[in-house]
Amino acid sequence: MLDTATKRRIDSARDILVGKVPDPKSQVEQITIALIYKFMDDMDAESEELGGVRTFFTKEFARYGWAKLMRSGLGGHETLNLYAEAISSMPENPGIPALFRSIFKNAYLPYRDPETLKSFLKIIDEFEYDHSERLGDAFEYLLSVLGSQGDAGQFRTPRHIIDFMVAVLDPKKEEKILDPACGTAGFLISAYKHILRANTDADGNSLLTPDDKGRLAQNINGYDISPDMVRLSLVNLYLHGFADPHIDEYDTLTSLDKWNEHADVILANPPFMSPKGGIKPHKRFSIQATRSEVLFVDYMAEHLKPNGRAGIIVPEGIIFQSGTAYKSLRKMLVDTGLVAVISLPAGVFQPYSGVKTSIIILDKSIAKRSNTIAFFKVDNDGFGLGAQRRVIVKNDLPTVATEIAEYLGRLRRHESVEDLQLSQGLIVPKEKIAENGDYNLSGERYRENIASNHSFPLVYLGNAELFRVESGGTPKSDVEELWNGGFPWATLADLPSTDFITEIRSTRRTISERGLRESSAKMIPENSVIVSTRATIGRIAINRIPMATNQGFKNVIIEDKSKVISEYVALALTKLVPTMNAWATGGTFKEIPKSRFCELEIPLPPLEVQKKIVAKIEGYQKVIDGARAVLDNYRPHIPINPDWPIVKLETVSTIVRGSSPRPQGDPKYFGGPVPRLMVADITRDGMYTTPLIDSLTELGAGKSRFMKSGEVIITVSGNPGLPTILAVDACIHDGFVGLRELSNDVVPEYLYFSLLALHSQHGSQSVGAVFKNLTSDQIREFTISLPPLATQQAIVAEIEAEQALVNANSELIERFENKIQATITRVWVRDGAL
Incomplete structure (x- = not known):
């Protein structure tokens, strides 16, 4: 499995190239060339360490070795010229495999900016994959940009x-x-x-x-x-x-x-x-x-x-x-x-x-x-x-x-x-x-009709006494006079995919009266049901303003408001989204014809029952919306008393940088019983983290930075400044700084929450043009307010109590989403209690 730090290095290398090399294939080509360039030099270096000889960069090609390219003192233009000369010369290098020679064939540097190249090469230099399987995983992630x-x-x-x-x-x-x-x-x-x-x-x-x-x-x-x-x-x-x-x-x-x-x-x-x-x-x-x-x-x-x-x-x-x-x-x-x-x-x-x-x-x-x-x-x-x-x-x-x-x-x-x-x-x-x-071969076609057990009579959307179905249209895009008028005009962009049922109160685009007249677009009265029926099937909305739509919608206009309300129709149609997808025809841009759409049937309870169903679901949705707002907006807060002393981290802990055994992947060091903390670990469990992704042998742990359970760790790359507390004894790699030997004056959990509150500031203090990192010296300068121990413990207890309540909102959302689905389903089932 590829670690998060390596993914971020690849992303950072791409970010550097985006402004200079906009084509994704060219970006991949440039990163591929650089990765293989460094990989070959790493293999040569490992061969020499084991008593062998270099094979890739020998004789007249020795001067192109990666280490020589990255040596200190080499000016920007010298680096650029050497790199450009190297990649153009590689197809003639008999020491590299024919496959690699073909990769370098016709390769060129599509920009001549020394600073861009040096930043790019610096990122590539951080890759430490000394065998092809690890580099292969990195390469597969790189290929994901070709999606x-x-x-x-x-x-x-x-x-x-x-x-x-x-x-x-x-x-x-x-x-x-x-x-x-x-x-x-x-x-x-x-x-x-x-x-x-x-x-x-x-x-x-x-x-x-x-x-x-x-x-x-x-x-x-x-x-x-x-x-x-x-x-x-x-x-x-x-x-x-x-x-x-x-x-x-x-x-x-x-x-x-x-x-x-x-x-x-x-x-x-x-x-x-x-x-x-x-x-x-x-x-x-x-x-x-x-x-x-x-x-x-x-x-x-x-x-x-x-x-x-x-x-x-x-x-x-x-x-x-x-x-x-x-x-x-x-x-x-x-x-x-x-x-x-x-x-x-x-x-x-x-x-x-x-x-x-x-x-x-x-x-x-x-x-x-x-x-x-x-x-x-x-x-x-x-x-x-x-x-x-x-x-x-x-x-x-x-x-x-x-x-x-x-x-x-x-x-x-x-x-x-x-x-x-x-x-x-x-x-x-x-x-x-x-x-x-x-x-x-649509499975939904063979599923027993979910409406066959209905309690209420079924009605077609094509029932002219109850509904009128209208399609939309689009004015000619190259006639300016047809656009930007006083008539709202909806597209799929006005129906967010995250909403259960959207209420449309405005649209991103408008058309003119002439645009309405000279296209198949029609004004749809407010409180109709808007259903996407082309390409993306089954997004549903209710328009709270009169408007038109493009041709990607079928719009259900309520003709008899004494028998049916639009909110109920919209809810009932959510159960038919799989059927809509099964009925749609076409290739990539499948669509439901109007005639087919009108064949959809929904159960029709009495008007008062419809209102009862809608009211119940609206109540559930309000609970969901409130719970989501809590999850989105909660941040732990420490009320600062100006009388509390302000202290630097280095005064309450010993700050140490993580380290890793070399070479990466060596079975002497990796895969043993000692847990090793990775950045991806700490995004999962919150305050306390148990490493689950990687591990070291005892020998590997001796060459790494070992930390004890209960000590605080801070990321310095990937997501710089994010803290965690180790739940078990573990090693930490180069992407972390550890706070060891905490002073008796600070509670680890209080320190964690203090650092978490400062996390957004840490990003602005990190260094590096694109791939930001924090240095140990910067972390030593971080300051926190330090109240008495009893106050720290009280603050921690209060925040933990708040977080327990906040986290309960996730379960609340799931429960009420299930209540919504159950309420809608009961409409379709005989004797379903409402």
Whole structure:
């Protein structure tokens, strides 16, 4: 696992380049070149230390060694010229691998600013990865910046989704593994690591023989049409221990050269986009199509060995698009290999795209004897579905992994699945999927209608006595007179993804009367229900002002206010968001046609019951909003008495800098019984921290900084100035300063809260142009107010009591969110008490 400090170094290196090198691919290229440059010199240095000789930087290339580049006294322009000369000369260096020579080929320095280069090289110099596996992990993190959509429609697959798919397929050491659209080789690296873990004994020793390892290296293969992606894949595999990686520049869809090659396991997230006019494939495909997603899935299904398995990420078009090629593909999959479909939430590829995807699982040996297909639904994948993708508690992937393993295991053991209960899915007979000929692979389509048990009559949104559904429109963007008038005009930006149901009281944009007249936009009366039905499906709002919307919405106008209120309709529709997604058609920008949207049904209780439901949920929402406000705004506060003395930290503690054994990763020093504190540890548990991420041997601890339980630690890099208290004896690395031998005049918890209150100030005192650090001298100058011990203890007790109350708000939010869902669900269930 890559430590937080290294991730921040990579981020900092990118930050330096952003202003000079705006293209993400070029940023990655510059950092890749520098990392490999330093890596080779580190390997030379280690070889010399062990009594060997240098291999990378020898003879006339010796003057380009990293250490010489970074030597003190070398001026800015001298450094720039030497570095530029070095990277342009590397392709001629016979001492470096051919793969590395190809990386340096055509390399150049895209800016001529000595200060930028020196800042950049300083960050790279802080990397201390002396073996390729550690550098490989750093390189994989660097590749994550290539997540934006490329020309061929590629999206970076999140690491946890890759690992989930690999775990489901469970590749074995003797199997041939292929990714025919491999990008940066993420699936192949994950499969390789999975096999290594599966062949390790209880003591951490590999059970693979040299022959096993050689066969494994030969069995992992990838193709990609982009030479840039091929080069990055080769580097990625090389840095993970593949001396001779097998990645080919190959057009999977139009070339016949590898058509007769088959694999035991195929893992892929193929491109979704097709060029204008479509793909012109060769004639060997069984499905006649021009869409890339259809052809890729067909290719993978046809290139599995007779007992092969595949895991493929697909866009929603594959799941339910009505075109002939899509139907033919789905029929072929159901007949020959499909065993499971896993629906992913629409935000998995954020911030690069809100595209909705699914994972299809093929297993030819199981499919031959099974008459069912399992459908699973992932609502949460452990990360928020907004642009920031912050870690959240809710994660359906472990449950789905367990349930799909049980389902597939039973089929492999020839056991019945009739009694298998799936909390995250359902099992559907193939004959039901095939009965109307479209072979729709949306699990929601086969779920028993949740309204079939209703207490109240069902009404269509197309019921003209109750509702009028209007679509939106957009004036021509290049006609200035159509815009910035007096008519509010809503887009998806006016419906935040974080809101349950948004109230729109203003819009970011407006259109003119002419814009309204010359487009299909229509004014929607206030208190209508606004539903997003294009691309991002199912955001719901109530407009509290008359307004228009763009074409991405269906707007439900209440025609008979004596029978229905908009707030109830909005709440009822939240239960139909999965159905909306299942009904939407199209590729990347799927949409629900107005006619289809009008077929949605909701139960309609009497008006007074509707008002009762709305009032109850509004009350719950007020509690949630209040609890969120407490969590967002609470900060521990120490009331300062001007009579208390102000003291420097160095007067109440001995300040020591953390340290780490060298070289990094050496098994003599790392992986033993002594806990080692990492920056990522202290963001988890609050005041007291137990290190869980890393550890040292006794020998390693002797070369590190050892601290005792109860002593205060301060971060100096990554998140400078953040304090914690050690819950156990542990070592601390270079990213920390420890406060040892605390004076009897200070309570550790009081010191912690004092430093926490000053945390925001610490950032401004840190040094470094981009990657900020605190120095030990700066920390010595930090001051705190020091009241009597009894007062300190009272302050600590008061803050801890406050925090207990504040933290209870998280549970309160979850409880009341569940109450909201339960209240809405009862509307749909017979005899559900309201």
